[in-house]
Amino acid sequence: xxxxxxxxxxxxxxxxxxxxxxxxxxxxxxxxxxxxxxxxxxxxxxxxxxxxxxxxxxxxxxxxxxxxxxxxxxxxxxxxxxxxxxxxxxxxxxxxxxxxxxxxxxxxxxxxxxxxxxxxxxxxxxxxxxxxxxxxxxxxxxxxxxxxxxxxxxxxxxxxxxxxxxxxxxxxxxxxxxxxxxxxxxxxxxxxxxxxxxxxxxxxxxxxxxxxxxxxxxxxxxxxxxxxxxxxxx
Numbered sequence: 001x002x003x004x005x006x007x008x009x010x011x012x013x014x015x016x017x018x019x020x021x022x023x024x025x026x027x028x029x030x031x032x033x034x035x036x037x038x039x040x041x042x043x044x045x046x047x048x049x050x051x052x053x054x055x056x057x058x059x060x061x062x063x064x065x066x067x068x069x070x071x072x073x074x075x076x077x078x079x080x081x082x083x084x085x086x087x088x089x090x091x092x093x094x095x096x097x098x099x100x101x102x103x104x105x106x107x108x109x110x111x112x113x114x115x116x117x118x119x120x121x122x123x124x125x126x127x128x129x130x131x132x133x134x135x136x137x138x139x140x141x142x143x144x145x146x147x148x149x150x151x152x153x154x155x156x157x158x159x160x161x162x163x164x165x166x167x168x169x170x171x172x173x174x175x176x177x178x179x180x181x182x183x184x185x186x187x188x189x190x191x192x193x194x195x196x197x198x199x200x201x202x203x204x205x206x207x208x209x210x211x212x213x214x215x216x217x218x219x220x221x222x223x224x225x226x227x228x229x230x231x232x233x234x
Contacts, residue, residue, distance in 0.1 A: 005061040005085055005226050008054055009036040012068025012092070013155035014127050014136065019067070019148070022215030023222065030223060033058075039073065041124075041155045044162040047073045052081070061085045063226050066092045067211055068185065069155065071193075072101060077168040085229040087172050088222050091179035091210050094193035095164040102160030104189070111135075113184035113208060124154035135183040138207035148209075174199040175225045177210055177218055184208040200224070 007027055009020040017036035027034045037054045039047045051073055055062060063086045066074040071092025077084065093101060105114070113136035116128045127136055129149050137145035176194035180187050180203050194201040202221055204214050211218045 003060055004032065005063045005229060006033045006035070006058040007222060007226060008051070008058065008062055008064045009034065010051060010064060010066040010070035010073050011036070011039060012066070012070040013041060013125075013159075014132065014152040015067070015148070016151060016153055018151075019209065020211055023211050023219045026215060026219035027222060032223075032226065039070075041069075041153050041159075043156050044072065044076055044159050048076045051077065055081060055083060058083060061229070063088060063222065063229065065090060065222050065225075068092055068208065069101075069159070072159070072162075072164070075164055075167045075169060076162075078166050079168065079171050081168060084168070084172060086174070086225045087169055088175045088177075088225050089193065089197075089199065090177045090218055090221075091182050091185055091190060091206075091208055092176075092193075093185065094169060094174075094176070094197055094199075095167065096196065097166055098163060100161055100163045105160070108186065111184050111186065119157050120154070123157045125157050126154045127152060135208075137209050137212075138183055139181065139213040140207070140209050144212075148212075169197045169199075173225075173229065175221055176201045177221050178203045179206045179208055179210040180204060181206060182208045182210075200228075 020036045065088035067090045132149040133145040174197045176199035178190040206214045
């Protein structure tokens with residue numbers, strides 16, 4: 001019998017690894033080895049390189065979970081991640097070959113969380129406090145949401161133009177948590193991502209930061225993914 005897989009958690013834009021704290025605590029209590037690294041958000045290539053670096057440090061098979069833009073990072077692993085055995089998307093982008101974030105977002109109205117997004121002189125995008133607290137972090141205690149806004153990491157504007165090659169989800173089993181009250185990634189877009197992946201899907205009555213507002217359910221989905229691939233290997 002093989003050991004249970006490791007778990008690597010990938011944060012998205014305007015966040016850092018601590019956004020997974022509630023999920024980490026629950027998975028660690030179950031005995032899982034969990035890593036939630038910091039991603040530079042300076043380019044998609046830099047972020048994928050950081051993920052590959054962390055994956056190389058894992059001893060054995062690994063489940064990778066991504067939130068929001070973190071889904072873009074895990075998708076961009078393509079088919080070159082030999083120790084990854086499953087992917088979990090949490091209110092995350094799951095683009096297909098030839099797609100880009102900017103083109104996708106331009107197909108509909110600007111989500112409320114991105115309504116006043118602004119780009120600085122270095123080409124990094126930031127969220128205003130009002131949009132962050134009331135829309136990006138909807139469903140999170142406002143006092144905590146203001147702290148999360150204070151520590152936001154900006155996202156390089158170049159990532160909106162990066163085109164996905166062969167997505168990793170075409171070669172790996174996938175799980176998806178749809179945030180049904182999301183004001184950053186439209187829930188219908190999330191359902192589309194999950195459907196075309198053939199993902200095992202749950203829906204949460206949550207805003208975009210579902211892993212903060214609903215850590216029990218998100219941890220349970222990741223646990224189900226880990227147990228699913230573990231059983232398949234037995």
